[in-house]
Amino acid sequence: MGYQLTQDGLRQVFADWSREYDIYAPKRFEGTGRFSETDVIRYGTVRTPEEVVWDQRSDYSWKEAVLPVCQTLLYFTEETVTEAKDPERGKIVLLRSCDLAAVKRFDYIFLQNGPEDSYYKDRRDKIKFVLMGCDHSFEGCFCVSMGTNRTAGWDAALNRREDGYQAEAADSFLAAALEKAGTPCGDVVPDGVDANDFTVTVPEDLTSAVAQSTIWDEYDKRCFKCGRCTLVCPTCTCWSMQDLYYTENGQAGERRRVQASCMIDGYTDVAGGLKFRQKGGERMRFKVLHKVLDFKKRAGYQMCVGCGRCDAICPEYISFVRCIEKLADGMKEVTENEK
Amino acid sequence: MKNNTYLPFRSEILEVIKHAELEYTFRMAYDRGAEHPVKPGQFFEISIPKYGEAPISVSGITDHSLDFTIRKVGSLTNEIFENYVGGHFFLRGPYGNGFDVNMFKGKEIILVAGGSGLSPIHGVIDYFADHMDECERLTVIVGFKSPHDILFRDDLKRWKQSGMNLIYTVDKADDDPDYDGHVGLVTQYIPEMNLQDPDNAIAVVVGPPMMIKFSIKTLLGLGFDEEKIWVSESRKMCCGVGKCGHCRIGEIYVCQDGPVFKYTQVRSFID
Amino acid sequence: MLDMDCGKLKKNAYRVTKHRGITSSRVRVPGGHLTADVLGKIQEIAETYGNGQVHLTIRQGFEILGIPFEKVPEVNKALQPIIEELDINQEAPGTGYPASGTRNIMACVGNRVCPFGNYDTTALAKRIEKAIFPNDLHVKVALTGCPNDCCKVRMHDFGIIGMTEPQFDPSRCISCGACVKKCKQLSVEALHMDKFRPVRNVEKCIGCGVCAHACPNRAWTRSKTQYFRITLLGRSGKKNPRMGVDFIKWADADSVVKIVSNVYDYARKYIDPEAPGGKEHIGYMVDRTGPEEFLRYILRDVHLPEKAEVYKPLYWNGIRYWGLK
Numbered sequence: 001m002g003y004q005l006t007q008d009g010l011r012q013v014f015a016d017w018s019r020e021y022d023i024y025a026p027k028r029f030e031g032t033g034r035f036s037e038t039d040v041i042r043y044g045t046v047r048t049p050e051e052v053v054w055d056q057r058s059d060y061s062w063k064e065a066v067l068p069v070c071q072t073l074l075y076f077t078e079e080t081v082t083e084a085k086d087p088e089r090g091k092i093v094l095l096r097s098c099d100l101a102a103v104k105r106f107d108y109i110f111l112q113n114g115p116e117d118s119y120y121k122d123r124r125d126k127i128k129f130v131l132m133g134c135d136h137s138f139e140g141c142f143c144v145s146m147g148t149n150r151t152a153g154w155d156a157a158l159n160r161r162e163d164g165y166q167a168e169a170a171d172s173f174l175a176a177a178l179e180k181a182g183t184p185c186g187d188v189v190p191d192g193v194d195a196n197d198f199t200v201t202v203p204e205d206l207t208s209a210v211a212q213s214t215i216w217d218e219y220d221k222r223c224f225k226c227g228r229c230t231l232v233c234p235t236c237t238c239w240s241m242q243d244l245y246y247t248e249n250g251q252a253g254e255r256r257r258v259q260a261s262c263m264i265d266g267y268t269d270v271a272g273g274l275k276f277r278q279k280g281g282e283r284m285r286f287k288v289l290h291k292v293l294d295f296k297k298r299a300g301y302q303m304c305v306g307c308g309r310c311d312a313i314c315p316e317y318i319s320f321v322r323c324i325e326k327l328a329d330g331m332k333e334v335t336e337n338e339k
Numbered sequence: 340m341k342n343n344t345y346l347p348f349r350s351e352i353l354e355v356i357k358h359a360e361l362e363y364t365f366r367m368a369y370d371r372g373a374e375h376p377v378k379p380g381q382f383f384e385i386s387i388p389k390y391g392e393a394p395i396s397v398s399g400i401t402d403h404s405l406d407f408t409i410r411k412v413g414s415l416t417n418e419i420f421e422n423y424v425g426g427h428f429f430l431r432g433p434y435g436n437g438f439d440v441n442m443f444k445g446k447e448i449i450l451v452a453g454g455s456g457l458s459p460i461h462g463v464i465d466y467f468a469d470h471m472d473e474c475e476r477l478t479v480i481v482g483f484k485s486p487h488d489i490l491f492r493d494d495l496k497r498w499k500q501s502g503m504n505l506i507y508t509v510d511k512a513d514d515d516p517d518y519d520g521h522v523g524l525v526t527q528y529i530p531e532m533n534l535q536d537p538d539n540a541i542a543v544v545v546g547p548p549m550m551i552k553f554s555i556k557t558l559l560g561l562g563f564d565e566e567k568i569w570v571s572e573s574r575k576m577c578c579g580v581g582k583c584g585h586c587r588i589g590e591i592y593v594c595q596d597g598p599v600f601k602y603t604q605v606r607s608f609i610d
Numbered sequence: 611m612l613d614m615d616c617g618k619l620k621k622n623a624y625r626v627t628k629h630r631g632i633t634s635s636r637v638r639v640p641g642g643h644l645t646a647d648v649l650g651k652i653q654e655i656a657e658t659y660g661n662g663q664v665h666l667t668i669r670q671g672f673e674i675l676g677i678p679f680e681k682v683p684e685v686n687k688a689l690q691p692i693i694e695e696l697d698i699n700q701e702a703p704g705t706g707y708p709a710s711g712t713r714n715i716m717a718c719v720g721n722r723v724c725p726f727g728n729y730d731t732t733a734l735a736k737r738i739e740k741a742i743f744p745n746d747l748h749v750k751v752a753l754t755g756c757p758n759d760c761c762k763v764r765m766h767d768f769g770i771i772g773m774t775e776p777q778f779d780p781s782r783c784i785s786c787g788a789c790v791k792k793c794k795q796l797s798v799e800a801l802h803m804d805k806f807r808p809v810r811n812v813e814k815c816i817g818c819g820v821c822a823h824a825c826p827n828r829a830w831t832r833s834k835t836q837y838f839r840i841t842l843l844g845r846s847g848k849k850n851p852r853m854g855v856d857f858i859k860w861a862d863a864d865s866v867v868k869i870v871s872n873v874y875d876y877a878r879k880y881i882d883p884e885a886p887g888g889k890e891h892i893g894y895m896v897d898r899t900g901p902e903e904f905l906r907y908i909l910r911d912v913h914l915p916e917k918a919e920v921y922k923p924l925y926w927n928g929i930r931y932w933g934l935k
Contacts, residue, residue, distance in 0.1 A: 032831040036721045036728050036774065036819065040828055047382055048351040060828075069782050069827060076386075081347055082428055114581030115597050118343045205531050211609045226788060228826040238584030242785065242806050243391035255345075255392070257577070258806070259827075260584070264786045268584060268610070270575045271393065272410060274547070276610040286610075290587070297590035 003182030005165040009156075010049040013167075016177035017092050018047055021128065024065050026058035027051050027093035034315075043093075050093060050101055056161050057138045059313060061234035062095045066106055066123050070258050073119060078251040086119070090126030092174070094158070097133055098141070098307040101148035102234035103129065108299045109237045128171055131161035133191025140308035142321060143193065145200040148305040150192040157190035164292060200306070200321050201326045202292045211289065212337075213330035215323070216281035222316050223280030227261035229310035229320065230287065235295075235303050262286055288323050313327075344580050347386055347429035353404055355423055358490045361411045362455065362461040364398060367428065369405040375433060377405060379440070379462025380571055380599050383432030384579050385409075394594075396434065396456035396489075399465065405430075408458045408490060434579035435598045438543070438569075440466050447475045447536045451525055451554045453482045453546025457490055459571045459598070460545055465494075468501040475539060478501040480533040482525035482550070487517040504532065525550065529557045537562065544602075545571040555602055566603035614679050620887070621746060623707035624682060625673070627635060634660070635674040635685050638714035641735030641753070644721070648692050655688045669714040677828060682706075697736065699743045709744035711889055716752040718761040719830020720772075726821050728756030729836045734767035734863060741867050747877045748889040750845075751870055757818045757839070758795070762799075764854040765918030767892045768870050769841035773817030773860065775833035776810060776916070782829035783807055792824035817860070837917070838866050843893040843926060852893075860917040868912045876907035 005013065017023055027044040028051075031037060041053050042060035070082040110120035131154035134143075143149040153170035156178070169175035170187035230236040240260040245253035260267060263283045268276040277283050295303035310320045354366040369377070374601035382396045387406060399406030405432050440463060448467065450460050478507045481496065483489045486509055499505050507526045508521035521528060525546075534540060542563060544554045551570055558568060574593045586593035591600075616626050623632040637652060652672050656664050661676025686706035692699055693707065694812055715738050718724065720731030731753045738751060745836040755763035763769030785806040793801040799806050800814035801821060806828075808821070817837055821830040837860045844854030858865070872890060880895040880903075881888070896904045901924045914920070 029828070031834055032828050034823055034825075034828075035725050036772075036832050036836075042828070068782060069829075070780070074347075076429070079349075081349070081386075083346060084345055091613050109584075110582060113592065115344050116342060117580070117582050119345070120342060120582075208607065208609060226826045227784075227786060231784070231827050237582070239577065240585070241392050241582065242783075243386070243807055255386075257583075260577075261784070261786070262584070268575050270573065276574075286814070289589070294587075294590045297933075303704075 001119065002168045002188030003178045004165055004185045004264045005167055005178070007049065007164055007184045008166075009181040010165050012217045013177040014047060014049055016180065017174065020173070021031075021090045021092045022088070023047070023094065024062070025052045025092045049165075052132075054132065057120060057141070057307070057309065057312065058305070058311065059098075060232050061102065061235075061307070062093050062099045063093050063102070063106065063234055065093050065112070065127060066120055067237060067239065068189070070256055072118065072254050072256045074255040076253060076255065077334075084254070086122055088123070088126075090128070091123075091127045092130055094132050096132050097151045097190070098146075099147045099234050100129055100131055100151040101143075101146075101155060101305045103153075104301075105235040105295070105299075105303055105305070113298070128155040128174060129153070130155065130174070131157040131190050133157060134193050135159070135191045137196045138194045138308065139197070140311050140321070141193070141196050142200045142306035142308060144196050144199065144306070146302060146304055146306035147195075149194065154190070157188065159188060169178055170240055173327045190276040196306075198321075200324050201322060201328075202302070203331055205329070205331055206293055206327055208289065208293065209334045209338075210327055210330040212263045212284055213333045215326045215330040215333070216285040219281040219284040219323075220279045220316065222318055223263070223284055224316060225263050225265060225280055225283060226315065228313045228315065229265040229318075230261040230263050231259065232309040232310070232313045233289070234307055235305060236261070238267075262290075284318070284323065287321065292322070292324060292327070300331040342362075345431065345578070347384070347431040349427050350405075350430045352425065356560060358408070358492065359488045362408060362488070363411065363542075364406050365398070365404050365423070365428070366429065368403065369430075370403060372402060377433045378437030380459040380464075381399060381433040381435045381437035382459075382579070383407070383430045383434065384576075385489045386429040392577070394553055394573075395435070395456075396458040396571075396573075396598075397437075398461040400462050406461075410455055422515045426493050429536055432579060434594055436596070438463050438571075438599055443541055445475060445539070447534065447540040448477045449480070449532055449534070449542040449558075450478070451480045451529065451542065451544045451546075451558075452598045453525060453550040454484065454488065455490065456546030456550070456571070457481055460543055461491065461494070463543070464498060464503075468498050468503060471502050476486055476535055479503055479505045480525050480528050480532065481505075481507045482546070483507070484511070485509050485511050486512055486518040486520075491597050508530065513523070524553075526553045526557045529554060530561060534561065534563075537564070538603065540564070541567050541569070543571070565603055565606075567603070570600055570602055570605045571598045572600060572605065572608075573598060612679060619679075619682070619799050619889070621708075622682070622686070622705070624677075624712045626634040629676075631679050633677050633679055633682065634665075635677055635682075635689065636667065636710065637672040637674065637689065637692060638698070639670050639672070640698070640715050640739040641717040641732030642719070643717070643732040644696065648695055651688070651695075653684060655866050659685050659688070667714075669715050671714050677706050678823060679824050683774055697739075698928045699740060702742070707744075709746050711746035711844045712742055712744075712749045713751075715739050716761055716763075716766075718754045720753075724755055725823060726758060726819065728774045728817070728832065729755060729838075729863075731761075733770070734770070734866070737863075737872055738867055741871045742874065745779060745874060746888060747874055747881070749870075749873055749892060750875070757854050764841050765846060766854065767842070767873070768845050769839075769844060769854045770866055771772050771839040771841065772838055773837040774819045774822065775817060775835070775860070776815065776819070776836060777831045777833055778808070778810065778819050779829050779831070780807055784827055784829075786826060788824040788826060789821035789830055792820045796820050835915070836863060837861065837915075838863065840869065842924065843896060845891050847891060848931075849891075849894065849934065850928050850930055852926050855924055855926055856921045857924065858914065858921070859919045862918075865914050865918070869908045872908040872910050872912070875910075876904060879907075883886070 041058040110117040156169035156174040159166040166188045236258045239257040291304035351368040356364040395407045398408040512518045574586035581595040623636045659681040663675040665673040677910035700738030715735040717731035717735040750766040751768045752763040752766040790801045840858045842857040
């Protein structure tokens with residue numbers, strides 16, 4: 001059963017939801033951009049529908065809901081180690097179809113690849129996902145190519161209309177608020193795009209042999225390894241462990257995990273000075289092949305969800321999409337070299 | 340929280356063995372062997388105050404203890420290394436696949452190690468040193484940088500006496516007139532192993548990437564069957580459980596799928 | 611028979627040129643920013659009244675060349691749409707630029723375009739313009755978006771350098787070190803890493819914003835308040851050319867406007883009555899009165915933010931030609 005909601009109606013729904021959950025949605029952070037007097041759209045807690053940014057893609061993704069930039073795991077003293085309790089309430093995460101597809105990738109790593117990650121699970125179990133319908137593609141979106149344009153599994157879905165919203169909920173808690181504030185209407189199908197401005201094709205014959213091609217070389221100079229592409233990526237899950245000591249003698253402190261990036265220096269450094277992938281091209285290759293080859297080999301489906309954030313954020317205008325387009329040439333090159 | 344993978348347990352330091360200026364073995368109490376048996380080649384994440392957590396291979400296993408051989412790097416203080424008996428570390432593990440000694444039984448075994456690469460196969464050598472009758476023949480070739488860097492001196496002596504073919508060598512012995520071992524890279528001594536039964540042989544190579552690469556090249560050059568070569572890899576690891584991403588190579592997670600791999604698999608790894 | 615009041619001509623923003631009877635019209639563009647249609651109008655004036663040539667001035671203006679004296683009234687009328695478009699303070703429409711003593715307020719391209727600009731330089735230039743023009747006293751003001759000082763503001767009486775107070779959110783920091791690296795490479799090494807986090811040396815920091823620009827995860831951002839470094843009394847010229855010195859660090863925009871506006875009372879009081887054309891470098895007056903008196907005037911009714919640091923004592927060095935004190 002779907003519901004029609006006015007702006008006031010959704011405001012009431014948000015108020016109801018907020019009683020038990022934090023509503024986590026793309027939000028404008030004024031003046032926090034890289035350049036002065038520019039804004040950043042990233043996830044944060046909202047209390048009203050007016051705070052939710054609908055008309056542009058968020059620069060950063062939903063992923064901080066399950067993998068905070070910094071997350072304390074343990075506290076320790078000389079004698080003891082104790083778990084950091086996650087004090088947070090559950091979250092209602094508003095996200096697009098591509099990002100909902102990314103949740104599956106996160107679940108794969110944190111719940112299936114090796115033992116379950118209890119910190120992840122704890123947060124994940126307390127999340128309800130509200131799909132924000134897409135009535136059009138943003139610049140650089142390629143969800144259709146990656147098959148993430150209509151993702152199932154939402155707890156509620158919300159379409160924005162000129163005079164309000166349409167909503168549908170699979171989850172009873174979310175539905176209760178809709179019922180209270182909305183007018184029943186027929187079933188609501190979440191808005192989704194069926195075509196983007198362009199399509200991206202990952203070559204069918206792609207193998208890791210493409211690593212040997214020269215297509216990566218240009219990135220040695222172009223990429224300065226800032227890692228923005230991975231930080232905004234809704235499917236990048238990497239993190240590093242940090243031990244922080246409060247006392248000089250190192251007897252009390254905390255252990256936390258912090259988002260990490262295979263594009264940033266230090267990612268592979270081991271004690272003793274061994275490092276891998278020092279060049280920008282090597283790091284680009286490692287990242288790109290993970291997104292469209294390596295993850296699939298392991299999990300059975302592509303990692304990249306086609307949100308386009310990496311292309312939008314790159315300060316050097318390096319396009320992931322353009323790089324995918326070059327893979328076919330790369331394969332041709334290595335196949336010919338083998339002959 | 341249930342099943343917190345990252346929550347370490349406390350382990351007392353029973354003994355600290357100094358091998359070289361920078362390398363020490365910590366003998367740690369371990370009484371979980373029944374529930375969580377440990378194999379050579381597996382590793383633990385060890386919390387060392389002021390240093391953080393690091394993945395360290397088990398270099399010795401007894402019913403009640405585990406050995407970890409740690410190279411002192413960077414910020415580690417002498418205090419931690421020298422005055423730590425009676426103290427404790429926090430551990431979590433074991434992680435990784437490790438070596439199953441059964442796969443070596445009845446075979447002609449060749450173990451090649453560089454420096455602290457000896458740790459992951461230390462348990463294998465120990466086992467066969469005590470059970471020489473369970474293998475056809477055992478050759479161990481170990482390389483160190485200099486006589487000062489030699490690890491497990493007491494073990495080397497003991498092993499020598501067990502009847503195995505033990506060759507240890509140093510890259511350079513310039514400043515040590517007392518050194519009586521070989522000089523040169525391990526690859527120089529691989530041809531001297533005098534392989535008896537190629538069809539029934541198995542080899543393991545552990546060490547820095549370059550050393551692994553050239554040792555295998557040498558083995559293959561001698562006609563060694565590539566299917567019978569094993570390697571133990573080491574990469575940066577923050578979790579040990581397939582989550583942090585640092586140890587990934589292609590679709591492989593070293594912590595989950597390794598660190599012990601067949602050479603035929605490692606061959607295709609592109610870091 | 612040529613008869614021209616050269617004083618009036620000059621004050622009307624025309625130049626007495628080396629060519630007899632030929633003048634040139636100086637079109638100021640406050641903040642250096644204009645719509646392209648102004649260029650069309652300049653072209654039209656140059657082709658209709660001048661010799662078809664235009665010189666780009668060093669102070670972000672246009673000098674329309676080769677105008678016969680008798681065309682001045684017509685040129686003034688033709689300048690009117692430009693003056694309106696550029697929002698120049700004017701007393702009587704159709705009379706051209708009303709004064710020429712206080713020079714065009716220059717600005718680098720600022721944050722309308724430049725990634726490093728810490729504020730809208732043109733907007734602040736226009737705000738100062740509104741406060742001080744028209745004026746015949748010789749005052750030079752220049753604005754630059756960040757401490758790179760592309761506008762060379764230290765060569766002016768008042769140099770305004772954009773600053774931001776870096777804001778650090780540790781919960782967004784991934785310890786990548788980009789800020790520390792960039793601060794070292796491009797700025798003053800005010801950051802260092804301690805316990806996986808950058809630590810900012812507040813004394814050293816010049817508020818350039820490189821950290822906020824470098825941060826990949828929005829851990830470093832800019833302050834909501836825009837701050838400014840004000841430098842004083844840089845000058846070129848024949849007597850003791852010199853760079854402007856630091857006056858106030860972490861000033862706000864209101865203080866900037868007030869301080870610049872205050873200089874006119876001082877100049878009216880202390881200008882050399884014999885100064886040729888009624889124009890004299892402010893710095894020459896300060897050489898006579900000493901800086902204390904000057905500062906007393908320009909800080910009158912200025913309410914600096916708490917953060918502001920006023921440098922003292924002020925000392926200028928610069929080039930000293932042989933034999934001059």
